[in-house]
Amino acid sequence: MAGKSKYPEQFRRDAVGLVRSGRAVREVARELGIHYATLHSWVVKDRERQRPGGLSPTPDDRDMELVDLRKRVAELELEKEILRKAAAYFAKEMGR
Numbered sequence: 482m483a484g485k486s487k488y489p490e491q492f493r494r495d496a497v498g499l500v501r502s503g504r505a506v507r508e509v510a511r512e513l514g515i516h517y518a519t520l521h522s523w524v525v526k527d528r529e530r531q532r533p534g535g536l537s538p539t540p541d542d543r544d545m546e547l548v549d550l551r552k553r554v555a556e557l558e559l560e561k562e563i564l565r566k567a568a569a570y571f572a573k574e575m576g577r
Contacts, residue, residue, distance in 0.1 A: 488515070488519075493523050494541070496509060496510075496513055496515070496520055496523060497520075497523050497524055497527045500520065500524050501524075501527070506520050506521050506524060530542065
């Protein structure tokens with residue numbers, strides 16, 4: 482279906498992203514000059530793709546998810562290190 486669309490894939494992802502950020506479908510469609518039903522169908526397909534067992538994610542979706550997950554792992558590792566140091570500090574202080 483992506484081959485038959487007159488809208489580029491990146492345009493569709495960006496439009497769906499605007500809706501996912503909390504904006505109304507009708508508002509975004511009006512601003513972008515596309516029909517409400519068209520944007521709505523893109524949003525529905527995106528939601529299906531996000532659901533476990535839904536449509537297979539695109540390679541771009543997987544790449545973006547991988548970047549997000551790596552950032553989250555780095556944050557969690559930093560938090561763990563801070564907590565480890567804090568626990569060692571307090572254990573030392575309690576032992577005095």
